[in-house]
Amino acid sequence: MPSDHQPPGPGLPPDLPGPPPCHEGTLIVGASQAGLQLAVALRQAGDTSPLLLVGEEPYAPYQRPPLSKEYLAGELAPEALAFRTPAFYAEQGIELLTGERVTSVGLSGGRGTAHTATGRTLGFARLALTVGAAPRRLDVPGTGLDGVLTLRDRDDAARLRERLADARRVVIVGGGFIGLETAAAARARDKDVTVVEAGPRLMGRAVAPAVSAAYRAAHERRGTRVLLSTAV
Ligand SMILES: Cc1cc2nc3c(=O)[nH]c(=O)nc-3n(C[C@H](O)[C@H](O)[C@H](O)COP(=O)(O)OP(=O)(O)OC[C@H]3O[C@@H](n4cnc5c(N)ncnc54)[C@H](O)[C@@H]3O)c2cc1C
Structure with a gap:
């Protein structure tokens, strides 16, 4: 980012009305x-x-x-x-x-x-x-195809919810908390669900091996297929 104040450059829209400049706040x-x-x-x-x-x-x-x-x-x-x-x-x-x-x-x-x-x-x-984080994108061919979705914000979730309605088979790349919660939501809608995880166990960066194993068993009992040490 530039260290000095720069006016909007060529091609940028002019200043819009908005909150008053708050140089004290x-x-x-x-x-x-x-x-x-x-x-x-x-x-x-x-x-x-x-x-x-x-x-x-x-x-x-x-x-x-x-x-x-x-x-x-x-x-x-x-x-x-x-x-x-x-x-x-x-x-x-x-x-x-x-x-x-x-x-x-x-x-x-x-x-x-x-x-x-x-x-x-x-x-x-x-x-x-306080700009938070963004999901890592997979750098592999095909990630721009229709039906390949990411879950981070409200619009992502609305899109995913809508597409889940008609989906039959769902592949989830990433066996962390969010991937597994999404798998559970898809299984609850009776989809054919596979979780693909590159690491040797689920939620490997967050929980102990025994907890990973218990979660794997719980998801498999509910009909989710879990592929470990498998990279897309
Ligand atoms: C699907 C999902 C489920 C989760 N479930 C849990 C859970 O069960 N338990 C738990 O503890 N945590 C959970 N989390 C994590 C939790 O939501 C995050 O830790 C939390 O949102 C982080 O807040 P944040 O404000 O630091 O960042 P973020 O929520 O990422 O917000 C940062 C914001 O900054 C905005 N921004 C970025 N750059 C700019 C810019 N240049 N100009 C203006 N705005 C900008 C972004 O648009 C974004 O809205 C979940 C996250 C997701 C995505």
Whole structure:
């Protein structure tokens, strides 16, 4: 990222109306669990300065854990995923800007400035980056084909839920928590499910071997095929 304030370059849209520049406040980039919790913690600690939480996704901060559980199973409405109600943000004086990707941050004349992909300019006195993680993509031929999906955000889960309805056979690459939860959701819908795991056991980076073995047995009992030490 550039270290100095740069005006939008050629081809970029002009500055859009948006939150007023808040050079005395905190700009939090990444509107999910960490970003929201930071904003709440600052308020709880007595910080009364402006707080702007900006996120790339089009939604207010929401819980990801249900995406591979109740939401994927169709038991939860999207609105129920939200961490907080709109009223909460208003009460706490936390300004929320969604659907905005921050593309650069910098300092100019001792003032912090960030730019977004749509051309907004946001000022800050303090900056927090709570930009989370993204799933690793498989670098193999065919990953761009129709029907190859990734699960990370709310839109991914909605797509997966929709495609699961008509799928007959489901192959899950990755035998970690999210892969196994997805396998369970697919088996509950009576799909033919295979989990492909490159390592020698399930959830190998998170749990002890005995726990891996117990989970493998539990999934196999429910009809999921588990392939270990198998790379796609
Ligand atoms: C399907 C699924 C199930 C899970 N289940 C569990 C569970 O059961 N238990 C558990 O403990 N954990 C679970 N997790 C993990 C948990 O959800 C994460 O640990 C948590 O979301 C991390 O929060 P975060 O705010 O650090 O990052 P993230 O949730 O990744 O949020 C980062 C945000 O920053 C935004 N962002 C990134 N770059 C920019 C930018 N330049 N400009 C603006 N915005 C940007 C992203 O769009 C994203 O919304 C699960 C995760 C998934 C995906």
